[in-house]
Amino acid sequence: MKKPMTFLLVLGMLISLAACGGTTSRQNSSAPPADSQTTEATSEVSREQSEQPQNTDENESSNILVAYFTWADNTVVADPSSVDVDAATSASVLAPGNAAKLASWIQQEVGGDLHSIVVEEPYSSDYDECLDRAADEKADNARPALASHVDNMEDYDIVFLGFPNWWYTLPMPVLTFVEEYDWSGKTVVPFVTHGTGGLASTIRDLTAALPEDATILEPIGVYRPEVDGAQSAVQEWIAGLNLELPQEGNGQSQEEETSAMENTRRIWFSLDDGAEIIVQLNDNPAADALYEMLPLELSFEDFNRTEKIAYLPEEIPSDGSPDQCDPDVGSLCCYIPWGNLCFFYQDFRASSSLIPLGQVETGAEFLAQLDLASRVAVEAADGET
Ligand SMILES: Cc1cc2nc3c(=O)[nH]c(=O)nc-3n(C[C@H](O)[C@H](O)[C@H](O)COP(=O)(O)O)c2cc1C
Structure with a gap:
């Protein structure tokens, strides 16, 4: 039997978020009807309500993955400046997407x-065309091939898994993702963004795709127009999950931890629209060289819909640094053959041409817009968090 989901703590928030969906429909008229979906979501929550809260003691030393599917990372927009970000139907095509x-x-x-x-084959950035393909994929119970994969899924005990409601359920590529890995014994924490349809069948269908011994914790659902103001709701939801998160610096004494904190170097990327990205630098000669070059003014360009790249005024030495890097979203690397910085906003395969320089601590959501800034100032941000 599946372990019980706990909905008690966030029930009020879920219902209020789903209920907001009833106020105004901002979806395209060809989008699926919403009212029946909201009802479905509410009854799903009620069914689970009687079950006991989940004790998460077993998660004490777990590692965490936050995986998500979002339309913006799965489409190509030829001319981003032509997108009307105020139009509800087109808002999601520009990164960062809601999920x-x-x-x-x-x-x-x-x-x-x-x-x-x-996905390997991006969706159309046209809302109606995307809706049509998503409807066909749902009707065919398709499993669209994926271009991104998690090489070390066995290392993660807790997986936050997020996606938009597409046609009352999960986008089919999320099922491809789920079926690619062994979820036995893992804790899955769903987060869903939606239009007026609420969670609909998303959680039921995700639950059906996971093995019996996966633990599914209570989801959060966030109505599309409320996503930008939802950070505190996300914080409250996470606090209510009562996860016992792994301690940073496990095994270190207080003194060692303080000294490690003091020696941690951070650099700060400021975009001209006020967005900020803070990166914690690695301890290697290439990262040292980058740190020595600061302050810098860089201009970024997109590369391969995976990374934002910028050229440096001086060469970064490759000697003495790791000559292998398996970048995740938020990894800052140096590409040895060209000597440029690369900031990954998509997961990428391991490469022996990349030197790892650091990892984003905060502001990962702004990586995809680095090339839209005319200048990006880079400074040392010691002591900042
Ligand atoms: C193909 C498609 C189908 C959708 N179907 C639904 C739906 O059935 N119910 C709903 O409430 N919202 C639906 N939506 C709206 C999305 O769930 C909503 O815009 C979400 O916030 C998008 O998240 P994203 O920016 O991460 O892609 C649909 C959107 C798309 C593109």
Whole structure:
């Protein structure tokens, strides 16, 4: 039998978020009807309500993955400046997508690694065309092939798994993702963003795709127009999960931890629209060289829909640094053949041409817009968090 989900603590929040969906429909008229979906979500919650809260003591020393699917990472927009970000139907095509914003706030709270689920064949950036393909994939119970994969899923005990409601259920690529790995014994924490339809059948269908011995904790559902203001709701939801999160610096004495904190170097990327990204630098000669070059003014460009790259005024030495890197979302690397910085906003395969320089601590949601800034200032941010 599946272990019980705990809905008690967030029930009020879920219902209020789903209920907001009834106020205004901002969806395209060809989008699925909403009212019946809201009812379905509410009855799903009621069914689970009688079950006992989940004790998460077993998660004490776990590692965490925050994986998400979002339309913006799964489409190509030829001319981003032509997108009307105020139009509800087109808002999601520009990164960061709604599920990505929630993922980033979750990562800020719990740590762990971010992973964007990306299909091999991108969806159309046209809302109606995307709806049509998603409807066909649902009707065919399709499993669209993925371009991004998690190489070390066995290392993660807790997986936050996020996605939008597509046609009352999960986008089919999320099922491809789920079926790619062994979830036995893992704790899965769903987060869903939706239109007026609420959670609909998303959690039921996710539950059906997971093995009996996976533990599914209470989801959060965030109504699309409320995503931008939902960081505190995400924080409250996570606090209510009562997860026992792994301690940073496990095994270190207080003195060692303080000294490690003092020696941690952070660098600060400021975009001209006020967005900020803070990176914790690695301890290697290449990262030292980058730190010595600061302050810098860089301009980024997109590369391969995976990374934002910028050229440096001086060469970064490759001697003495790791000559292998398996970048995740938020990894800052140097590409040895060209000597450029690369900031990964998508997961990428391991490469012996990359030197790892650091990892984003905060602001991962702004990585995808680095190339939209005309100048990016980079400074040392010692002591900042
Ligand atoms: C193909 C498609 C199907 C959708 N179907 C639904 C639906 O059935 N019910 C609903 O409430 N919202 C639906 N939506 C709206 C999305 O769930 C909502 O816009 C979400 O916030 C998008 O998240 P994202 O930016 O991470 O992709 C749909 C959106 C798309 C693109």
